[in-house]
Amino acid sequence: MKVNPVYKLETKVSTRSFRFPMVIFAFNTVLSLVALLNMYSVITQVKRTAEIQYSSFINLYIFVAIMEFTLLLFIIPAITAGSISGERERQTLELTLTTKMSPTDIVLGKLFASLSTIFLLIVSSFPVLSLSFVYGGVMVKDILLLLVCYGVTGLLTGSIGIFCSACFKKSTIATAASYCLTVVIMAGTVAVNHLVFLFSQISSAEGGRGSGIFFYLLLANPVSIFRTALNSQMGREPGMAGIFPWLSQMPDNVITEYWMVFGVLVQIVISVLLLRMAVRKVEPCKRKRRF
Numbered sequence: 001m002k003v004n005p006v007y008k009l010e011t012k013v014s015t016r017s018f019r020f021p022m023v024i025f026a027f028n029t030v031l032s033l034v035a036l037l038n039m040y041s042v043i044t045q046v047k048r049t050a051e052i053q054y055s056s057f058i059n060l061y062i063f064v065a066i067m068e069f070t071l072l073l074f075i076i077p078a079i080t081a082g083s084i085s086g087e088r089e090r091q092t093l094e095l096t097l098t099t100k101m102s103p104t105d106i107v108l109g110k111l112f113a114s115l116s117t118i119f120l121l122i123v124s125s126f127p128v129l130s131l132s133f134v135y136g137g138v139m140v141k142d143i144l145l146l147l148v149c150y151g152v153t154g155l156l157t158g159s160i161g162i163f164c165s166a167c168f169k170k171s172t173i174a175t176a177a178s179y180c181l182t183v184v185i186m187a188g189t190v191a192v193n194h195l196v197f198l199f200s201q202i203s204s205a206e207g208g209r210g211s212g213i214f215f216y217l218l219l220a221n222p223v224s225i226f227r228t229a230l231n232s233q234m235g236r237e238p239g240m241a242g243i244f245p246w247l248s249q250m251p252d253n254v255i256t257e258y259w260m261v262f263g264v265l266v267q268i269v270i271s272v273l274l275l276r277m278a279v280r281k282v283e284p285c286k287r288k289r290r291f
Contacts, residue, residue, distance in 0.1 A: 004105055004108060004109040004112065005101060005105075005109070006096075006101065006105060006106050006108075006109025006110060006113070007108075007109040007110075007112045007113050007116075008109075009109075010083075010109065010110065010113030010114075011113050011116055014113065014117060020117070023075070023117075023121070024120065024121060024124055027071060027075070027121050027124070027125070028124055028125055028128065030067070030071065031064060031067060031068060031071070031125055031128045032128055034063065034064060034067050035060060035063075035064050035128050035131055038059075038060050038063055038064075039060060039131070042060070060131065061129065062230060064128055064129055064131075065129065065146055065230065066230075068122075068125055068129075068150070069149075069150070069153070069226055072118065072121070072122075072150060072153060072154060072157075073153070073157065073182065073186070075118075075121070076114070076118055076153075076154055076157040076158055076161065077157055077160065077161045077175060077178040077179050077182055078175060079114050079117060079118070079158075079161070080110070080111070080114045080157075080158045080160075080161025080162050080165065080178070081161040081164055081165050081171065081174040081175035081177075081178040082165060082171035082174065082175065083110040083111075083113075083114060083161070083162060083165050084106075084107070084110060084162065084165040084166045084278070084282060085165045085166075085168055085169055085170060085171045085173075085174045086165075086171050088169050089169070089170070089171060093282075094284070097282075097284050103279045103282040103283045103284075104279050106282060107162060107166070107275055107278050107279050107282060108275070110162060110165075111158055111159065111162050111275065114158050114161070114162075115154055115155065115158055118150075118154040118158065119151070119154070122147060122150050122151075122154075126143065129143060129146070130143075142233045145229050145232075145233065146229060146233075148229075148264070149222070149225055149226045149229050152222065152225065152264050152267050152268065153222040153225075153226070155267070155268065155271045156185075156222060156267045156270060156271050157178075157182055157222075158271075159270070159271035159272075159274040159275050159278075160178050160181050160182055160185075160274060161174075161175075161178040162274070162275060162278050163178075163274040163275070163277055163278045163281075164177040164178040164181065165178075165278075166277075166278040166279075166281035166282050167278075167281055185220055185221060185222075186221060186222070186223055189217040189218050189220060189221045190218070190221065190223075192214055192217060193214050193215055193217065193218065196212065196214050200212075216255065218263075219255075219259075219262055219263045219266040219267075220263075220266055220267060220270055221263075222267065224259070224263060225259075225260050225263040225264065225267070228259050228260045228263070229260060232260075
């Protein structure tokens with residue numbers, strides 16, 4: 001099997017560096033402290049009131065999963081945003097392009113190397129998530145579903161970082177741009193729907209009936225997919241009312257029924273388009289214009 005040289009080199013350099021184990025240690029330390037403090041507060045409440053609330057132990061799984069999702073959103077752009085722009089700063093990108101590797105190989109190698117680091121972070125956090133197994137209520141399939149959500153989120157945010165890294169020459173500017181673009185996708189889609197929903201309430205005498213076609217912009221938002229997975233695992237309402245209550249007036253259809261499936265497909269398509277544009281930015285010779 002042919003191994004991408006960029007992927008092989010990046011993984012070898014990252015695993016031999018001191019930064020890699022420190023990132024894993026810091027990531028799991030934060031998750032472990034959060035989980036242990038949550039468990040301590042639940043046990044203290046049980047000792048104080050002599051009442052055992054089973055939902056408190058289930059909330060431990062939810063809290064740790066949300067915390068890990070948030071940490072990944074902060075870590076992934078920092079890992080991927082300097083992949084190609086760092087090569088430009090070291091003046092090694094042009095030298096790499098003189099080899100037999102295509103720009104696609106370079107972009108995919110950088111992406112897969114970053115995704116390997118992210119995957120290792122996710123897998124290393126499973127012992128913390130498995131603390132909820134002690135009390136029950138969480139099955140192995142729930143962990144696998146959570147892994148799918150993390151993987152799709154890592155692919156999308158990683159593609160954003162690679163795209164920004166290919167567009168800008170400085171790693172600092174690329175990192176800032178990747179964070180801004182991630183915030184636009186996360187919060188911008190929700191803000192647009194909320195504003196349209198408020199305007200529809202003001203203009204309509206009967207009250208607003210959702211945000212119309214803008215509602216489907218949330219398919220590109222990883223938060224909606226993540227919350228859909230958590231709602232299904234906790235036995236809550238799987239529809240849109242369980243995700244965004246103020247948008248619950250949308251009609252039921254195939255997309256709203258299988259929201260997570262369509263959301264994963266949309267985010268994969270967006271990731272592919274971003275990677276394609278990143279490849280076009282890395283190409284040394286642009287196509288000649290036809291007059």
